[in-house]
Amino acid sequence: MPVLTRLIPSPLVVDIRPGALDDLACVLADERISHSGRLAVAVSGGSGAKLRERISPGMPGATWYEVGGGTLDDAVRLASDIKAGHYDAVVGLGGGKIIDCAKFAAARVGLPLVAVPTNLAHDGLCSPVATLDNDAGRGSYGVPNPIAVVIDLDVIREAPVRFVRAGIGDAVSNISAIADWELANRVKGERIDGLAAAMARQAGEAVLRHPGGIGDNDFLQVLAEALVLSGIAMSVSGDSRPSSGACHEINHAFDLLYPKRAAAHGEQCGLGAAFAMWLRGAHEESAYMAEVLRRHGLPVLPDEIGFTTDEFVKAVEFAPETRPGRYTILEHLDLNPEQIKDTYTDYVKAIGS
Numbered sequence: 001m002p003v004l005t006r007l008i009p010s011p012l013v014v015d016i017r018p019g020a021l022d023d024l025a026c027v028l029a030d031e032r033i034s035h036s037g038r039l040a041v042a043v044s045g046g047s048g049a050k051l052r053e054r055i056s057p058g059m060p061g062a063t064w065y066e067v068g069g070g071t072l073d074d075a076v077r078l079a080s081d082i083k084a085g086h087y088d089a090v091v092g093l094g095g096g097k098i099i100d101c102a103k104f105a106a107a108r109v110g111l112p113l114v115a116v117p118t119n120l121a122h123d124g125l126c127s128p129v130a131t132l133d134n135d136a137g138r139g140s141y142g143v144p145n146p147i148a149v150v151i152d153l154d155v156i157r158e159a160p161v162r163f164v165r166a167g168i169g170d171a172v173s174n175i176s177a178i179a180d181w182e183l184a185n186r187v188k189g190e191r192i193d194g195l196a197a198a199m200a201r202q203a204g205e206a207v208l209r210h211p212g213g214i215g216d217n218d219f220l221q222v223l224a225e226a227l228v229l230s231g232i233a234m235s236v237s238g239d240s241r242p243s244s245g246a247c248h249e250i251n252h253a254f255d256l257l258y259p260k261r262a263a264a265h266g267e268q269c270g271l272g273a274a275f276a277m278w279l280r281g282a283h284e285e286s287a288y289m290a291e292v293l294r295r296h297g298l299p300v301l302p303d304e305i306g307f308t309t310d311e312f313v314k315a316v317e318f319a320p321e322t323r324p325g326r327y328t329i330l331e332h333l334d335l336n337p338e339q340i341k342d343t344y345t346d347y348v349k350a351i352g353s
Contacts, residue, residue, distance in 0.1 A: 008195075008232070008235070008236055009128070009144070009145050009232075009235040009236070010145060010232045010235065011126065011145060011146050011147055011148050011149050011228075011232075012030070012032055012033070012147055012148055013027050013030070013033075013147075013148035013149070013150070014126075014148070014149050014228055015027060015148075015149070015150045015151070016149075016151040016153070016221060016224045016225060016228070017151075017152075017153060017221070018152065018153045018154045018217060019152060019154060020150050020151060020152040020153070021051065021054070021055060021116070021150065021152035021154075021155060022152075023150075024055055024058070024059075024116065024150055025055070025058030025059055027114070027148055027150055028059065028089070028091070028114065028148075030148075032147070033088065033089050033112060033114065033147055033148060034061075034088035034089050035088060036061065036088055037059070037060065037061030037062075037088075038061045038062075038063075038085070038086060038087050038088055039059060039061060039062040039063070039087055039088065039089055039090070039091055040062070040063055040065060040081075040082045040085060040087045040089075040090045040091070040111075041059070041062045041063065041064045041065065041090075041091040041093055042065050042067050042078055042090060042091065042092050042093065042094070042098055042101060042102040042105065043064055043065065043066055043067065043093045043094055043098065044066070044067060044093075044094035044095060044097070044098045045066055045068070046094070046095070047094055047095060047118040047119070047155075047159065048093040048094030048095075048098060048118060049066065051093060051118070051155070052064060052093075062091070063085060063087070065078055065081055065082070067094075067097075067098050067101050067102075069097060069133075070096070070097025070098070070100055070101060070131075070132060070133055071132055071133045071134065072104075072132045072133065072134040072139065072141075074101050074132075075100070075101040075104035075105050075108075075130065075132055076104075076105075076108070078101055078102070078104075078105040079104070079105035079106075079108035079109050082105055082106075082109050082111070083108075083109045087111060088111070088112075089106075089111055089112045089113065089114055089147065090102050090105060090106035090109075090111050090112070090113050090114070091113075091114045091116060092106075092113060092114070092115050092116065092117075092146075093116045093118070094116075094117070094118055095117070095118055095119050095121065095163070096117070096119070096121050096122055096124055096125070096131075099115050099117055099124065099125055100124060100130040100131050100132055101130070101132070102115070103115075103130040103143045103144075103146070104130040104132060104141055104143055106143070106144075107130075107141075107143040107144055112144075112146075112147035113143075113144070113146045113147060114146060114147060114148045114149075114150065115146040115148070115149045115150070116149075116150045116151075116152075117149075117151060117156075118155050118156070118159055119156060119159040119160075119163035119164070119167075120151075120156055120159075120163060120164050120167035120220070120223055120224055120227055121163040121164075121166040121167050121170075121264065121265065121266060122166060122167060122170040122227070122265050122266050123167075123170050123171065123226075123227040123228075123230035123231050123234075123243055124231070125146075125149065125151075125227055125228070125231065126145060126146055126149050126227065126228045126230075126231030126232060127145070127230070127231035127234050127235070127240075127243075128142060128143055128144060128145050128231070128234055128235045129141065129142060129143065129234065129240060130143045138255060140240075145231065145232065145235050149228055151224045151228075153217055153220050153221065153224070156220055156224070157215075157220070161214055161297070162264065162267075163264075164214050164220070164223070165214065165264075165266070165267065165296055165297050165298050166264040166265060166266030166267050166298075167223055167227055167266055168207055168214075168223060168266065168270065168293070168296050168298060169264075169266035169267050169268075169269050169270025169271070169273075169293060169298050170227070170230075170243075170265065170266035170269050170270070171203060171204055171207040171223060171226040171227055171230060171266075172204050172207055172208050172270055172273060172289060172292070172293065173204070173243070173245075173247040173248070173266075173269040173270055173272065173273035174200040174201060174203055174204030174226075174230055174242065174243050175201060175204040175205065175208065175273065175277075175285075175289070176245055176246060176247045176272075176273035176274075176276045176277055177200065177241070177242060177243050177244050177245035177246075177247060177248070177273075178197050178200055178201045178204075178242065178245075179245070179276075179277070179280060179282070179329075180245030180246055180276070180327070180328040180329055181197060181241055181242070181245065182197075183280070183327070183328070183329060183332060184326075184327040184328070187327065187332060188327050190327065193236060193237040193238075193241075193242075195233075195236055196233040196234070196236040196237035196241070196242045197233075197237075197242055199229050199230075199232060199233040199236065199242070200229070200230055200233040200234075200242035200243050202229070203225070203226035203227070203229040203230050203233070204226065204230075206222050206225075206226050207222060207223055207226045208288075208289065208292055210222050213295075213296065214296060214297075230242070230243045241326075244323075244326075245276065245326075245328045245329075246272065246273075246276035246279070246319065246328035246329050246330045247269045247270075247272035247273035247276050248269055248272070248323070249272070249319035249320060249322050249323050249326070249328060249330060250268065250269075250271070250272030250275070250276070250315055250316060250319045250330075251265060251268035251269045251272055252319070252322035252323070253315040253316070253318045253319040253321075253322055254268050254307070254315050255268075256318070256322060257311075257314065257315055257318060258307070258311065258315075261306060261307070263299070263305040263306070266298075267298060267299055267305060268305070270289075270293050270298050270299070270300075271293075271298075271299050271300055271301070271302065271304075271305070273289060274286050274289045274290045274293060274300050274351070275316070275344070275347055276328070276329055276330070277289055278343070278346075278347045278350070279329045279330070279333060279335075279343060280329045283350060286347070286350070286351070287350055287351055290351040291351075300351060301348065301351075302315075309341065309344065310341075312344065313337050313340045313341050313344065314337075316330065316335075316340050316344075317335075317336075317337055317340060
């Protein structure tokens with residue numbers, strides 16, 4: 001019988017460890033990435049620029065491009081600049097906005113991307129999606145997975161601790177997202193990709209159940225691996241379903257309704273996930289998730305990120321409109337504002353302040 005398999009879109013290299021940045025030049029010298037050493041490096045004016053002096057001696061054929069922000073215009077401008085050269089690959093060095101700009105630009109000019117994140121704020125570092133601000137607010141654009149991911153845990157430890165906390169919230173929210181996917185399968189017959197679901201669920205559970213904290217290399221290793229696996233799970237399924245459910249709908253609602261006050265993506269997703277688990281009746285799981293998020297210094301109540309109860313209720317009510325066609329516990333219950341408020345009151349009483 002023929003052996004049937006499927007090819008999984010994933011990086012050729014995933015290097016996650018303290019000191020990984022010191023070997024970046026060796027990774028880039030892989031002929032599958034760059035046979036000539038001609039590289040376009042997208043870098044921020046902040047964390048990425050600080051690392052330029054450290055690594056540029058090992059990359060003599062690189063051209064450095066400073067990216068101003070995380071907008072679609074920034075990404076298009078970067079693509080235009082890169083197109084004028086003759087490069088083997090694009091390197092994105094910096095935070096999430098820089099990585100997303102580099103992903104979009106690399107896809108636009110048909111070059112592979114090497115992602116070198118300087119923080120672990122969310123799972124976009126290895127996902128097939130670039131999230132960029134545009135004239136309409138914020139958009140998600142399909143792009144190929146990075147060809148390589150290099151994460152230096154020493155660099156991660158130097159980033160503001162809030163970025164690591166946000167990554168924890170984004171990873172843990174996978175658990176709620178998979179529960180929504182399973183709900184859609186039961187009620188709507190939506191097909192589940194079992195491999196993608198397993199990867200995303202285990203990534204979330206690994207972070208949720210790990211006894212360590214933000215200051216531990218072992219914990220940071222698990223978190224970084226979880227975020228990479230979450231990104232690959234999205235590539236396997238062909239969309240963001242493995243890592244995006246009601247938790248992300250609530251996050252997007254905060255972004256759209258209160259754009260100047262919204263918190264970090266992962267902070268909002270973690271809060272949204274804990275509440276979504278409560279909505280689906282998984283009260284023990286919700287309380288445990290809230291307990292873990294709290295232990296890591298993450299918000300579990302809207303007032304902890306500056307929103308009133310009424311503003312949170314409005315966000316939950318509006319959330320289904322942010323992802324038309326996606327079926328989650330929010331669409332399933334179809335609660336009115338009073339019902340949302342009553343359920344939220346029960347949630348607050350259960351998890352405490």
